[in-house]
Amino acid sequence: MLDAPATPLVQVQDLKMHFPIYSGLFRRHTGDVKAVDGVSFDILAGQTLGLVGESGCGKSTVGRAMLRLYEPTAGRVVIDGDDVATLSPEALRKKRPTMQMVFQDPQASLNPRMTLAEIVSEPLEEHTNWTRDQKLERVYELMDQVGLNRRFVNRFPHEFSGGQRQRIGIARALALKPRFIVCDEPIAALDVSIQAQVVNLLEDLQEKLGLTYLFISHDLSMVRHLAQRVAVMYLGRIAELSPSKDLYARPLHPYAEALLSAVNEPDPELAARRNRIILKGDVPSPANPPKGCNFCTRCPRVMDICRTVKPDLLEVEPGRLVACHLYTAAGSTGASEANERNQQGETR
Template sequence: MTTADTDPTAVPGVVEPEIGEELLSVNNLTKHFPIRRGLLQRQVGAVQAVDGLDFTVTKGETLSLVGESGCGKTTTGRLLTRLLEPSDGRIVFEGRDITHMSEGKMRPLRRDVQMIFQDPYGSLNPRHTVGKIVGAPFKLQKVQTENGVKKAVQELLELVGLSPEHYNRYPHEFSGGQRQRIGIARTLALRPKLIVADEPVSALDVSIQAQVVNLLEDLQEEFDLTYVMIAHDLSVVRHVSDRVAVMYLGKIVELADRVSLYEKPMHPYTLALLSAVPIPDTARKSKRERIRLVGDVPSPINPPPACRFHTRCWKAQDICKVVEPPLIQLAPGHQSACHFPENATPEQEATAMKAAETNPGRDSVKA
């Protein structure tokens, strides 16, 4: 029996996912924020925060989104959790199209899709106790617990490494790492299937980051969680990810499994990002060439035509300015959007050029 047979919001013919199957599918996901001016507030432009993303997330895996500030990582996370309304594209979760689902229909799905916010100081209400904060999901979703909400909250606090005695305390009484644990406990309350973690450790001390990262990994194994991790620290990403998607100016420029991406990056932008990762071994550090990108990130209001990275790329040629390279698979499980990929065989280079000729991207300049 397919999902559509029992759920009117389901996509016809799609079967409920099992272990190893797709949990989330994104196609041409787009979010443009309009710019309005004048007395009549007419639209004079748009911020192209996210522009045509395609990827899937398999049950039980961790997919990380990385890139510079302003590349659209956080906006993507908010689109996946439907905290923002997409401008275009399609989001399918467990066979159900949730792209433009109403708030009423989304409410039951909030149990399955939750978010860990970046700022452990701003994401907790300072006027509420820890018990009220962590217990809020039970109240909002009208979920009955076996031994009462207080007992359930205390068990969650223990689960994330806090004391049940913290139930009646307020957020200002905790450190940053403890506040993030409170946020994680709230996220886990309804046992979600998908968690979007928006830079969950970036606001924490380095000594605390490892503890929170290890906690997230332990919880994933215990509850069979699926993560979409948003981060800019590539050292953390390498430790926690199964696959990594590199974003630049609202687009995915490379998508690969962790090992392939770190050992043989194919997009010049990915290579530049990896060259900036600190290496504790001085011998290895001296042998590595640091790639310094020239110029600032272009404005998402008016991004460069064709390949958006060509204004800062040392390999850019004329074709990069007129034909957008499509995101294609150049090696098993390794996709890249570049006319002249790094670490590529002659066959892979030929594949990239042929793809540009037969299937140019949406931003290609029309003659």
């Protein structure tokens, strides 16, 4: 991956995805669920961007809106040169082979009435005019790539285990030789011992085929393992976007800090010593987000400005983007304090 040119394959600018709420007798448009509210990032070719956050923060919606599985409300999504958000239906169809998705639930994302061969060759059916034999040959090739025995080619999804089903989902995503794949919680439904198998497969495929991933997950330790850069989302917005090694060593945004401190490390000694940051309360509703910073209702270090002004995502250290008033000009003293505190925090 080192020889990959450092150009972004994917650029997302100010992506918004609002779902309208209709209510009352006349089903009037009374509000919006702002599932994604102004998200920007880019992903370098051949790299993995981790997108983490808790359920309802909008991370899956980002992935779906990027591939136009939803019609984005606003923003640009440039994938390999084209703005996917505004492509005409015909141009979008031609673009589909470049960008694919692996879904969370392999049980629900595979048609139970189709065999493995039918599932994996369906994209070929749609986008190529190959003969039956050519398609079958490609299916076999894909089965080899994802580690499925060729004998299983005529089996149905229910005859496979969870891990194998996820391999089928991956084979289907690979069928048209995409350059960019959105992996939406691909291991969340799998047992621990099976997760590692699928993650290693995704890594091998990335290396071999030069794939670019958006890896959406709530599993912070797995994201650390997989991603070069990580975006932490909270209530429809990015709180922090940092290189993985920096984020895990020293999170800057208070939410990123709390999220990392909540992860349970399989080490009793560490667990006994560690000071967790326990956040109070629940995530506010995205239909009615707080006026200022989205995190101000739970932030342990909230200031007055946080309740009135939404912080922008700004570069506060080389390569590190944070949306927090602690780090902007007005709160610059706060920033240096925070750094100090974090560095002490590291040693705990």
